[in-house]
Amino acid sequence: RTYVKCIPLSVCRQLFSLIAGQAFITLMGPSQRTAPGNSVPFNCTAGPFSSCDFNVTWMKNRDEYPASAQRLLTDNKGNYSVTSKAWVTLASQDVSSEITCEVTHRELAEPLRKSLNLSQVLRVVPTVTITTNPPAGYIPVPQRVNLTCHASHFYPSHLHLIWMENGHKIQTQVSPQVTRNPDGTYSLEHTWQTEAKLAGRDFACWVLHDEQPAIWTNITLRAQAPRLKKGRSIYSHVLQGPLQRSEPGTSIQLTYMSSWFPTQHVTVTWHKNNHTLLKSQPTVHLSGDTYNVTSSVLVPLQADDVFSHVLCHVQHKATVLSQQIIRLDQYLRVPPAVTISQALPTSDLVAITCHVQRFYPQDIHLTWLENCHKFKGAGQPTSKQNSDGTYTLESLQMVNVSLQGSERVLTCKVQHEAQPPIQASLILSTEAHATYKPIASPGKLTSTSGSRWVTSVS
Numbered sequence: 001r002t003y004v005k006c007i008p009l010s011v012c013r014q015l016f017s018l019i020a021g022q023a024f025i026t027l028m029g030p031s032q033r034t035a036p037g038n039s040v041p042f043n044c045t046a047g048p049f050s051s052c053d054f055n056v057t058w059m060k061n062r063d064e065y066p067a068s069a070q071r072l073l074t075d076n077k078g079n080y081s082v083t084s085k086a087w088v089t090l091a092s093q094d095v096s097s098e099i100t101c102e103v104t105h106r107e108l109a110e111p112l113r114k115s116l117n118l119s120q121v122l123r124v125v126p127t128v129t130i131t132t133n134p135p136a137g138y139i140p141v142p143q144r145v146n147l148t149c150h151a152s153h154f155y156p157s158h159l160h161l162i163w164m165e166n167g168h169k170i171q172t173q174v175s176p177q178v179t180r181n182p183d184g185t186y187s188l189e190h191t192w193q194t195e196a197k198l199a200g201r202d203f204a205c206w207v208l209h210d211e212q213p214a215i216w217t218n219i220t221l222r223a224q225a226p227r228l229k230k231g232r233s234i235y236s237h238v239l240q241g242p243l244q245r246s247e248p249g250t251s252i253q254l255t256y257m258s259s260w261f262p263t264q265h266v267t268v269t270w271h272k273n274n275h276t277l278l279k280s281q282p283t284v285h286l287s288g289d290t291y292n293v294t295s296s297v298l299v300p301l302q303a304d305d306v307f308s309h310v311l312c313h314v315q316h317k318a319t320v321l322s323q324q325i326i327r328l329d330q331y332l333r334v335p336p337a338v339t340i341s342q343a344l345p346t347s348d349l350v351a352i353t354c355h356v357q358r359f360y361p362q363d364i365h366l367t368w369l370e371n372c373h374k375f376k377g378a379g380q381p382t383s384k385q386n387s388d389g390t391y392t393l394e395s396l397q398m399v400n401v402s403l404q405g406s407e408r409v410l411t412c413k414v415q416h417e418a419q420p421p422i423q424a425s426l427i428l429s430t431e432a433h434a435t436y437k438p439i440a441s442p443g444k445l446t447s448t449s450g451s452r453w454v455t456s457v458s
Contacts, residue, residue: 027101027114033123036092044101046112047081056084059100094118095155095184123210124185126154130219147192149205153185163192164204196223222288239312239324245333248303252331256312261291268295271311303334306389333417334360340412340424348402354412356393366395369411
């Protein structure tokens with residue numbers, strides 16, 4: 001078997017020249033690219049010559065360049081060869097430069113010359129920046145924004161570009177189109193379109209160039225609130241309370257929230273019916289270039305708070321920004337007091353009255369029961385508002401006491417605000433009229449001898 005090893009044509013020519021006794025010249029530089037500012041060696045070898053009266057000259061472009069070392073070699077036939085080295089400090093503009101080694105000898109009809117482009121050993125890393133259109137200083141809401149990644153003055157031209165959002169890759173460009181600069185380097189611009197939001201997002205442009213570590217830059221894109229204009233407020237105000245009603249004796253929390261203040265000098269005070277409440281120290285958080293403010297206060301509820309209100313007073317420095325009023329009746333639930341009474345009988349009829357007192361809100365459902373069965377002919381009475389804003393309702397039923405049968409229990413059952421029903425009951429009597437005394441806790445029907453009344457809350 002015959003094995004053939006491929007040899008570069010230039011080396012073959014040099015070997016042929018050496019075998020034939022003709023002079024040759026070689027020029028070699030570093031095997032890897034180097035950044036500007038670094039010094040790299042170039043080696044020039046020429047020969048064979050019959051004598052050592054030769055001269056080696058280095059040129060960078062058209063200017064002579066000093067050699068750092070020169071070495072003379074002889075072979076067994078008495079021929080001479082020379083090796084010369086030059087160190088070149090690279091610059092970014094050397095993309096268009098070349099280094100030349102020239103050897104002269106009296107035997108040569110013309111000098112031996114070899115040149116090498118410095119771009120073969122040069123690596124110029126890009127400068128990476130991001131710009132926005134419109135400018136990042138003022139981006140209103142909502143707004144589409146063009147993010148442009150600029151990779152400037154790099155060499156060689158091949159690179160990869162990656163867009164990142166909040167640390168996650170969103171787009172990769174392999175070998176994007178580049179533009180050649182007058183100095184021989186390259187530049188590119190790549191645009192990514194997105195939407196500016198009040199909640200800032202981090203965008204980054206990563207550039208992978210010539211198998212080197214990534215070069216990247218980032219920008220936080222955040223929409224800005226419009227500047228305060230005369231006669232207008234751009235602040236966002238929210239005043240809110242609990243989602244469910246509460247009973248007197250408990251407290252509810254009211255919260256004020258606002259955003260886009262240019263400074264943190266914000267005061268929030270609370271007033272109930274023109275009486276100052278305990279102040280709540282507002283919490284101020286920096287969000288980008290503006291501040292967000294939160295303030296909460298606990299308001300104790302009373303049964304007469306149907307007509308009460310709370311005023312939230314917001315001031316930024318010396319300017320009153322907001323005075324918001326919130327009524328407490330939307331958070332108040334006053335459960336009714338339910339009693340039942342029996343009047344003196346008239347002939348065979350007796351008047352039974354259910355008293356539903358001081359409740360809020362107005363909506364209520366009343367049901368009459370006799371021995372746990374719905375009382376026929378019972379309708380829904382109309383409630384009346386009291387001076388304190390609560391409501392009162394009375395339901396009257398005429399009951400025939402001449403009917404014979406087992407003991408009859410009449411019950412008034414009240415359903416209010418999706419709460420457990422409240423009810424009052426009595427055992428029908430033809431004697432002196434009965435009274436009602438409520439009990440505090442739920443229980444089953446009970447009776448008391450003598451008074452003949454029965455109550456229950458369930």
